[in-house]
Amino acid sequence: xxxxxxxxxxxxxxxxxxxxMAAAFAGISGCAGPSVNASEEPEANNNREEVAIVFKNxxxxxxxxxxxxxxxxxxxxxxxxxxxxxxxxTPMPAQDxxxxxxxxVGTPIKPGGNGVATSPPVAKSAKEGFNYKYTVxxxxxxxxxxxxxxxxxx
Numbered sequence: 001x002x003x004x005x006x007x008x009x010x011x012x013x014x015x016x017x018x019x020x021m022a023a024a025f026a027g028i029s030g031c032a033g034p035s036v037n038a039s040e041e042p043e044a045n046n047n048r049e050e051v052a053i054v055f056k057n058x059x060x061x062x063x064x065x066x067x068x069x070x071x072x073x074x075x076x077x078x079x080x081x082x083x084x085x086x087x088x089x090t091p092m093p094a095q096d097x098x099x100x101x102x103x104x105v106g107t108p109i110k111p112g113g114n115g116v117a118t119s120p121p122v123a124k125s126a127k128e129g130f131n132y133k134y135t136v137x138x139x140x141x142x143x144x145x146x147x148x149x150x151x152x153x154x
Contacts, residue, residue, distance in 0.1 A: 047074055048118070050081045051148075055095055058140030061087075063148045067131065070122045073154030077121035080150065082136075084115060091115065101134030101150070108137070126152040 052064040070078040084095035093115025098108035101119075111117040126132075129151060136146040 047071070047076055047078050048081050049078055050083060053082055053084050053095075053097060053136055053146070054087060055084055055092060055097075055138065056087055058095075058138055059144045060097065060136040060138055060141070060146040063136070063146065066148060068150045069153045070150050071154065072122045072124050072126050072128070072152050077124065079121055080119040082109075082111070082117040084111075096139040098137045098139075099134055100137070101132060122152055124154075128152050128154050 049068050049070060051068055053060050054062045054064065068080060070080065072078070082097075082099055084092040084097060086092055093111075095115070096111075097117070098110045099117050099119070100108050109117045109119055131149040131151050133147050133149055136148070138144075
């Protein structure tokens with residue numbers, strides 16, 4: 001896999017989206033969250049959508065992008081690849097986290113040796129346009145999970 005640039009940068013993106021996300025999901029108000037450069041957000045790659053999980057002191061504080069669209073109408077259906085970063089955008093492949101989400105009830109998705117947690121494909125029968133909540137847990141911060149969303153498209 002080719003090296004990608006970090007999705008986190010040094011310039012704050014103070015927008016309604018950032019404020020709402022921080023207040024609703026991380027319990028933070030204002031623009032105190034991580035800095036994001038929209039031009040550096042992860043891109044789809046071979047039916048995979050990268051999501052950056054930003055950690056502070058071992059706790060997940062945000063994801064980039066906030067809501068990811070997963071296409072169940074392509075073959076193979078889109079998967080998610082979650083990667084951990086610190087607030088400065090430095091990759092954290094050793095960060096221990098797990099992903100739990102609605103359409104794949106059962107065991108959590110955990111990162112492999114490369115620090116990437118990859119979802120199974122979204123079921124073609126998944127309801128289109130519906131926002132599914134998933135939860136990011138960190139072993140180092142079990143009392144502060146993060147609950148972002150993904151949306152199924154076809």
